Amino acid sequence: MEKILDMITKEMAKAFQSAGYDEKYAKATLSNRPDLCEYQCNGAMAAAKEYHKAPVMIANDVVEALSGNGAFEDVQAVNPGFINMKINADFLKDYLNGMRRNDGLGFEKSDRPRTIMVDYGGPNVAKPLHVGHLRSAIIGESVKRIARFVGHKVIGDVHLGDWGLQMGLIITELKSRKPELPYFDASYEGEYPREAPFTIAELEEIYPTASGKSKEDDSYKEAAMQATFELQQGRKGYQALLRHILNVSVTDLKRNYENLKVEFDLWKGESDAQPYIPDMVQAMKDQGHAYISDGALVVDIKKETDTKEVPPCMILKSDGASLYTTTDLATIVERMKLYQPDEIIYVVDKRQEMHFVQVFRCAKKCGLVSENMRFRFLGFGTMNGKDGKPFKTREGGVMRLEYLLSDINEEMLKKIRESRPMSEDEAREIAKVVGLSAVKYGDLSNQASKDYVFDVERFTSSEGNTGPYILYTIVRIKSILKKYEEQGGCADNAEICAYGNDSEKALMLELTRFGSVIENAYEELAPHKICAYIYDLANAFNKFYHETSILGTEDEVQKNSRIQLLILTRRVLETCIDLLGFEAPERM
Numbered sequence: 001m002e003k004i005l006d007m008i009t010k011e012m013a014k015a016f017q018s019a020g021y022d023e024k025y026a027k028a029t030l031s032n033r034p035d036l037c038e039y040q041c042n043g044a045m046a047a048a049k050e051y052h053k054a055p056v057m058i059a060n061d062v063v064e065a066l067s068g069n070g071a072f073e074d075v076q077a078v079n080p081g082f083i084n085m086k087i088n089a090d091f092l093k094d095y096l097n098g099m100r101r102n103d104g105l106g107f108e109k110s111d112r113p114r115t116i117m118v119d120y121g122g123p124n125v126a127k128p129l130h131v132g133h134l135r136s137a138i139i140g141e142s143v144k145r146i147a148r149f150v151g152h153k154v155i156g157d158v159h160l161g162d163w164g165l166q167m168g169l170i171i172t173e174l175k176s177r178k179p180e181l182p183y184f185d186a187s188y189e190g191e192y193p194r195e196a197p198f199t200i201a202e203l204e205e206i207y208p209t210a211s212g213k214s215k216e217d218d219s220y221k222e223a224a225m226q227a228t229f230e231l232q233q234g235r236k237g238y239q240a241l242l243r244h245i246l247n248v249s250v251t252d253l254k255r256n257y258e259n260l261k262v263e264f265d266l267w268k269g270e271s272d273a274q275p276y277i278p279d280m281v282q283a284m285k286d287q288g289h290a291y292i293s294d295g296a297l298v299v300d301i302k303k304e305t306d307t308k309e310v311p312p313c314m315i316l317k318s319d320g321a322s323l324y325t326t327t328d329l330a331t332i333v334e335r336m337k338l339y340q341p342d343e344i345i346y347v348v349d350k351r352q353e354m355h356f357v358q359v360f361r362c363a364k365k366c367g368l369v370s371e372n373m374r375f376r377f378l379g380f381g382t383m384n385g386k387d388g389k390p391f392k393t394r395e396g397g398v399m400r401l402e403y404l405l406s407d408i409n410e411e412m413l414k415k416i417r418e419s420r421p422m423s424e425d426e427a428r429e430i431a432k433v434v435g436l437s438a439v440k441y442g443d444l445s446n447q448a449s450k451d452y453v454f455d456v457e458r459f460t461s462s463e464g465n466t467g468p469y470i471l472y473t474i475v476r477i478k479s480i481l482k483k484y485e486e487q488g489g490c491a492d493n494a495e496i497c498a499y500g501n502d503s504e505k506a507l508m509l510e511l512t513r514f515g516s517v518i519e520n521a522y523e524e525l526a527p528h529k530i531c532a533y534i535y536d537l538a539n540a541f542n543k544f545y546h547e548t549s550i551l552g553t554e555d556e557v558q559k560n561s562r563i564q565l566l567i568l569t570r571r572v573l574e575t576c577i578d579l580l581g582f583e584a585p586e587r588m
């Protein structure tokens with residue numbers, strides 16, 4: 001189905017043409033004066049230059065040409081040359097009936113589906129998931145779902161941080177605790193045990209301990225670097241330990257992400273890219289892109305148009321070691337080989353932006369990808385506490401994701417228990433579903449690049465621009481529909497008919513915006529646009545609900561039409577929250 005604005009623009013184009021003006025001036029937009037009209041066209045102003053006429057004369061000609069046009073109820077030319085339009089009631093209801101009948105709510109899927117990879121989550125193994133990873137997971141999951149809805153083939157990759165010094169640190173600490181394990185005996189030839197020599201709780205304690213020691217003790221740090229080096233050179237015992245660390249970590253991560261309703265298609269990590277490094281580096285040298293500067297191997301990537309300094313991309317350090325950049329470049333090589341994406345979207349802390357500018361430029365310059373490859377960096381800001389500083393525990397430590405979620409759930413539980421009597425199990429179940437909406441909506445309703453304040457009290461409130469408010473609205477619709485059924489109603493064959501009051505029309509108009517909102521949210525990688533939309537839609541519905549007795553509507557046809565309108569509103573809201581990554585309970 002066409003977007004409603006495109007349909008209106010088409011009507012305008014016909015009118016511009018028949019009045020003797022170029023149709024390129026016919027673009028219709030949503031009105032910025034909703035008190036006067038619903039749509040507007042400002043093209044007469046621009047056309048005035050070409051036709052050497054007063055804009056309002058052109059506007060008048062177009063309005064004249066529109067007379068009798070079935071799409072509009074009212075069209076007016078106003079000074080200095082705006083064309084203001086009100087939509088026709090039948091046109092509006094036809095549009096909504098079209099949406100109703102369509103599986104995608106009238107949204108036209110892309111006719112050129114592309115393969116898009118989304119690199120998000122990015123947790124580091126053996127380190128507990130902390131709130132910094134929350135944003136990447138939440139935003140990335142939503143972006144993935146939106147791109148999929150738009151019709152693309154989308155592959156989400158968690159891209160584990162499983163390479164580098166942190167592994168050497170863990171190995172070193174383990175060795176000092178349990179030197180008798182076979183992993184540390186370089187001459188050991190047998191099979192390694194299947195059971196990991198640690199639990200997740202131990203692993204999470206080992207890393208910070210080791211990291212602390214290495215900061216104080218140079219020889220400890222030396223040992224960790226040596227262990228990292230030997231691991232990277234392929235030492236068998238250490239490789240076996242790496243697998244244990246990965247297994248234990250990933251099991252725990254999966255459980256955490258499941259609670260967040262975040263699902264990755266791929267569980268690949270930095271270590272998977274390592275085998276691609278030697279050939280990639282060799283090719284960069286052979287092509288003359290990489291050269292030695294101060295002992296390090298670098299590729300120049302600055303451009304004349306740069307307004308700020310873009311340093312050369314470092315590929316190998318002077319001791320031959322690879323870097324974060326090298327790993328990201330090799331990951332691109334791997335992804336091209338295995339999945340041939342047309343686009344890769346990285347959802348990472350915005351402080352890493354320069355790193356990605358370097359990686360993207362270097363990948364193109366060295367021919368790792370074709371010129372058509374689209375790289376997008378979706379950098380997000382920091383989640384702060386109420387004091388405006390990065391979110392911490394009461395004791396000042398890094399807040400673990402699990403604790404943060406259980407805090408939200410507790411708060412939600414309190415509110416749910418107060419709302420109506422119900423069993424403890426039901427209350428907990430509902431608190432979990434609604435709590436997730438509070439966290440995700442609280443995050444996604446902000447533009448990703450901005451910092452925001454994590455405010456448990458505000459996020460869990462059922463009033464205002466929050467997840468729980470959206471869910472309350474959906475639950476309200478569900479309960480009206482249930483009551484209708486209980487009263488023996490059946491609207492299966494009913495159509496939506498012309499609106500009966502202003503708030504009903506306002507709700508209908510909001511519903512028609514669905515397609516362009518999704519399109520825009522996808523193009524700009526902006527889930528916050530979907531949040532803003534469903535907030536408007538929920539408000540429009542609630543206003544309609546308060547002003548209209550839906551089940552009390554006398555006229556049977558109109559009553560069934562309203563039921564269909566409710567069903568459509570529920571579908572649009574539920575589709576949108578699914579794109580944001582949460583769902584609504586049956587009751588609240």
Ligand code: ARG
Pocket residue numbers: 119121122123124159160161328346348
């Ligand atoms: N593990 C990294 C971190 O915690 C994020 C990884 C982001 N993705 C990437 N391809 N570099 O900072």
